[in-house]
Amino acid sequence: IETCLRGAGILGLLVGGIGVANTMVVLLRRRMTQMAVLKVLGYRQADLNAVFLLEAAILGSLGSGVGLVLGILVSKSLIGLSGRMTNMLLEDPISPALLLGAGSAGLLTTLIFAVLALVSAGETRPAALLRGETLVLERPSYVKLAVALLGLGLAFATLTCLVVGSLLNGLIVLAIAAGGLVGLGGLLSGILWVVARLLPVWGRPTLKMARRSLQ
Numbered sequence: 001i002e003t004c005l006r007g008a009g010i011l012g013l014l015v016g017g018i019g020v021a022n023t024m025v026v027l028l029r030r031r032m033t034q035m036a037v038l039k040v041l042g043y044r045q046a047d048l049n050a051v052f053l054l055e056a057a058i059l060g061s062l063g064s065g066v067g068l069v070l071g072i073l074v075s076k077s078l079i080g081l082s083g084r085m086t087n088m089l090l091e092d093p094i095s096p097a098l099l100l101g102a103g104s105a106g107l108l109t110t111l112i113f114a115v116l117a118l119v120s121a122g123e124t125r126p127a128a129l130l131r132g133e134t135l136v137l138e139r140p141s142y143v144k145l146a147v148a149l150l151g152l153g154l155a156f157a158t159l160t161c162l163v164v165g166s167l168l169n170g171l172i173v174l175a176i177a178a179g180g181l182v183g184l185g186g187l188l189s190g191i192l193w194v195v196a197r198l199l200p201v202w203g204r205p206t207l208k209m210a211r212r213s214l215q
Contacts, residue, residue, distance in 0.1 A: 003166075003169055006164045006165070007173040007176065007177070009163065010170075010174065010177055011177045011180070013106070013109045013159075016109065016110075017109045018113065018181075020109075020110050020113040020114055020117070021114070023117075024056065024114050025117050027052075028052070028117070029121070035124050036125070037126075039124070040126045053114055056110050056114035057107065057110065057111060060110025063110070064105075064110075067102070067106060068103055071102065075092070075093065075094060076092075076094075079092060105159060105162075108155075108159055109156070112152050112155050112156050113152075115148070115152060116148065116149070116152050119140060119144070119148040120148075122140055123138055123140075157170070157174055192214065196211055197215075199211060
């Protein structure tokens with residue numbers, strides 16, 4: 001039961017990390033002009049990445065704090081409910097070490113996926129701003145992206161094993177979670193393809209517009 005509960009926690013971290021990465025990519029695309037101006041003023045890409053990681057760390061700390069409070073409340077409620085419904089005496093698992101470890105896991109997950117977003121989003125070139133051209137984020141090379149994915153994947157796998165408390169169980173939990181997310185993503189992508197390609201519109205302009213938007 002404990003392994004299953006820890007695995008559910010890892011799944012939550014994985015889903016939350018994907019949300020962090022997607023949010024960071026959107027924020028970076030919206031701040032291309034700001035990044036280009038700062039580069040013109042002398043900032044390096046490493047300086048900008050440090051600022052973005054600091055922002056992610058602050059948000060991750062706040063989110064982990066909220067999660068800790070909710071976790072304590074849920075734990076207390078379940079212990080009280082079990083005491084009223086059964087004769088089993090459950091020990092309160094909340095401790096400073098547990099709270100510190102849980103908060104650290106949330107913060108590390110945020111930073112891991114924030115770095116992934118920074119690497120995958122690419123960089124903006126200040127020369128385009130000086131020439132009045134449209135700013136775009138230049139994608140990193142496939143080698144750089146592959147190395148980053150490997151390193152960050154190993155970091156999250158290590159975190160998973162530490163949370164689960166076993167190397168083998170951690171890898172199994174991570175494989176199940178990743179497989180479940182891939183399967184769910186494939187299912188949603190298939191549904192989207194069917195709706196966008198095969199759904200009849202019966203000559204209605206509103207349905208045609210909606211289908212084109214989905215495509």
